[in-house]
Amino acid sequence: MPLNITDPIEGSFQLIGGNFAQAGEASTQLKIKLSALGVDELLIRRAAIATFEAEMNVIIYAAAGWLNYHITPNCITIRVEDMGPGIEDIEKAMQEGYSTAPEWVRELGWGAGMGLPNMKKNSDTFKIDSVVGEGTTVEMVINFP
Amino acid sequence: MTELRKKTSDSRQSFSGKNVKLKEISQLLEASIIVSPENIDDINIESACSADLMSDVLYYHSPNSLLITGLTQPHVIRTAEIAGIKAILFVLNKKPDSRTIELAQQQNIPLLSTQLCMYTAAGILYEAGVRSLRDY
Amino acid sequence: MKLKELVEALSLEAKTYKDGLQKEVTGAYASDLLSDVMANAKDGNIWITLQTHLNIVAVASLKGVIGIIIVGGRKIPEDVLKKAEEEKITVMTTSLHAFELAGRIYQLLNPNYS
Numbered sequence: 001m002p003l004n005i006t007d008p009i010e011g012s013f014q015l016i017g018g019n020f021a022q023a024g025e026a027s028t029q030l031k032i033k034l035s036a037l038g039v040d041e042l043l044i045r046r047a048a049i050a051t052f053e054a055e056m057n058v059i060i061y062a063a064a065g066w067l068n069y070h071i072t073p074n075c076i077t078i079r080v081e082d083m084g085p086g087i088e089d090i091e092k093a094m095q096e097g098y099s100t101a102p103e104w105v106r107e108l109g110w111g112a113g114m115g116l117p118n119m120k121k122n123s124d125t126f127k128i129d130s131v132v133g134e135g136t137t138v139e140m141v142i143n144f145p
Numbered sequence: 146m147t148e149l150r151k152k153t154s155d156s157r158q159s160f161s162g163k164n165v166k167l168k169e170i171s172q173l174l175e176a177s178i179i180v181s182p183e184n185i186d187d188i189n190i191e192s193a194c195s196a197d198l199m200s201d202v203l204y205y206h207s208p209n210s211l212l213i214t215g216l217t218q219p220h221v222i223r224t225a226e227i228a229g230i231k232a233i234l235f236v237l238n239k240k241p242d243s244r245t246i247e248l249a250q251q252q253n254i255p256l257l258s259t260q261l262c263m264y265t266a267a268g269i270l271y272e273a274g275v276r277s278l279r280d281y
Numbered sequence: 282m283k284l285k286e287l288v289e290a291l292s293l294e295a296k297t298y299k300d301g302l303q304k305e306v307t308g309a310y311a312s313d314l315l316s317d318v319m320a321n322a323k324d325g326n327i328w329i330t331l332q333t334h335l336n337i338v339a340v341a342s343l344k345g346v347i348g349i350i351i352v353g354g355r356k357i358p359e360d361v362l363k364k365a366e367e368e369k370i371t372v373m374t375t376s377l378h379a380f381e382l383a384g385r386i387y388q389l390l391n392p393n394y395s
Binding site for chain 2: 308309310311312313314317321329331332353377378379380381383384385386387388391
């Protein structure tokens with residue numbers, strides 16, 4: 001099925017720290033949107049997984065954040081910006097299994113140190129920038145073949 | 146290499162999982178069905194994944210899998226939906242709350258609950274021919 | 282069954298406290314939630330998980346769990362290995378998924394099943 005995209009499509013979601021009930025809403029809506037545009041199922045899954053992990057990170061660690069997506073005929077760009085504690089050592093945070101999440105988060109099934117690696121694994125381009133005490137920005141691009 | 150070990154490593158290369166009907170799984174594990182979509186009799190499970198850490202479920206992309214977990218919150222349903230999980234089995238007789246049930250109904254994801262622990266449930270399903278995804 | 286036999290049958294890699302391989306396995310428990318293991322694991326059990334946080338060692342030690350098998354080929358941090366050695370817990374690794382490993386252990390520990 002050819003992609004049904006002519007003009008760029010944009011959207012955004014506001015994320016609230018600690019609101020686990022909201023977790024995954026942005027990813028689900030993005031998934032529906034991509035599906036309607038005729039994007040390949042595996043690419044949709046990759047975008048949804050990357051978005052979901054990013055949403056979870058804001059909900060777990062930050063006070064609030066914004067998720068923006070931008071869809072063109074060539075790719076989808078997902079940008080997540082948060083007002084959170086920031087990441088001290090990005091290199092360490094990118095390692096599988098490394099996490100600073102507290103016990104209660106692990107008891108909910110998160111904070112196993114796979115979030116950022118999962119986002120990277122599912123993106124074609126992954127950028128992260130963080131300032132301790134201010135927040136973290138993640139930008140992920142998934143190309144359409 | 147001992148005989149026992151040889152046998153295990155051989156079988157590791159050759160096996161491929163059996164498709165098992167979700168209904169059959171619920172009988173094997175004496176599981177109650179909490180959310181039962183209309184097509185439940187036709188649902189086939191191609192593989193299983195047991196985990197309480199949701200990023201792990203997301204990491205392996207598990208389409209058409211059964212997720213076996215001890216967690217019952219709504220974000221488990223979201224994870225399943227995003228990872229392409231076909232059905233969820235809660236262990237230790239855990240029952241989800243109404244928000245979880247509602248979300249599962251919306252997403253058409255069957256929910257089952259068994260008294261067994263994750264280890265025993267996995268053991269019985271493995272014995273029945275269900276396998277993990279081969280993507281590791 | 283001795284832990285050693287199980288390790289050999291499943292090609293697990295024992296990382297810490299190899300003396301523990303002589304111990305008898307009373308059963309297995311699979312979970313990634315520490316509270317669940319605290320409530321339900323039994324003395325002499327082995328624990329199947331992909332959780333590699335330092336606290337797993339303390340939980341295993343408190344519950345008399347003799348060994349922890351980390352699944353999915355997950356790397357184990359040095360501090361966890363060090364603590365496990367001190368607490369005399371045998372930590373093992375495998376590339377298998379939790380489901381697969383649990384299934385195979387179940388068959389080994391219940392040979393008369395089916």
